[in-house]
Amino acid sequence: MSERTIERVRIMRSWEWARPVRPVRREVLSATPELEEGQPLLLFVPGFGHGAWAYAEHWLGHAAERGFPAYAVSPRGHGGSGPAPEANLRAYAHDVVQVAAGLPRQAVLVGHGAGALVVAHALARYPARAAVLVAPVLGGWATFGAALRRNPLGTLPAVFGGRLRLSRRQLFSRELPDADARRHAARLGRAARRAQWQLLTGADPEPAVGRPPVLVLGSPDDRVVPSSALTRAARRYGSAPLLFPGMGHDLMLDARWREPIDAILDWLVKHPARDDRG
Secondary structure, eight states: OOHHHHHHHHHOOHHHHHSOOOOOOOEEEEEOOSSOOOOOEEEEEOOTTOOTHHHHTTHHHHHHHTTOOEEEEEOTTSTTSOOOTTOOHHHHHHHHHHHHHTSSSOEEEEEETHHHHHHHHHTTTSOOSEEEEESOOOOSHHHHHHHHHHOHHHHHHHHTTSOOOOOHHHHSOTTSOHHHHHHHHHTOOOOOHHHHHHHHHOOOOOOOTTOOOEEEEEOTTOSSSOHHHHHHHHHHTTSOOEEOTTOOSOTTTSTTTHHHHHHHHHHHHHSOOSOOOO
16 A cells, blocks of 8 residues: 555544534635745634734734735634634634635644644644644643643633633733733633633644644743743654743734744745645
8 A cells, every 4th residue: 555545544534524523604814915926825823712813913914025925714713703612623623724725825834822733633634835833732731730830710710611811921021012912812712612621631633744844933931831842842843942032922912023923934935845736
């Protein structure tokens, strides 16, 4: 049996055909360059409680200004997408795969926070050109323990079906003006209860299809994701994390938002994919 046939068998899951994910309206925001320069196409995936708006604030337009077509999806129940109170990680990954498959060409998947875990699951189903995990919350009991230590009052309600809450100090640095921090925080929603529980206790994602290059980045001063978790995530993909000291968890909304997005775009320019199917 050929390697191609083996991989096809591995990604065909009979139970997913038997129990398909329910369709839902998906919000997709975009910014495209005035002139097509052949740069990689980006699909941004927000973390729990965030929507595509979190990337539309700065990163979508900045990527387009640098010649990169940029899209952001709000997974079901987030942003302007349709409601889905019983969604799970599989449904969120399904939304990412479906949107990516409908884009003009093979996408780079960029996930933030719990959205990085969604991207990791989507990589097992979609042959991404590359992936970027920003301040990744990759789930499991280690994540649960770290969340309890760092944010017990915000984490415990999620264990019992309540909302997982993050504070201004966890999300943003002191450099971000209070007015901006309050404006962003006011837009935060909540993930589905099942998805929150899976985030805290779930198993590791399956291996990525095609073994795309993966960049992991974050801040050593992140009050949500400890530096040790960034290192573990990067080692999983055979690299070291790219760090941005002095920033909060929401790098795309923080005061120095340009630094991480420019680093991502520079990495994509210097690290061309082996295969661009489009």
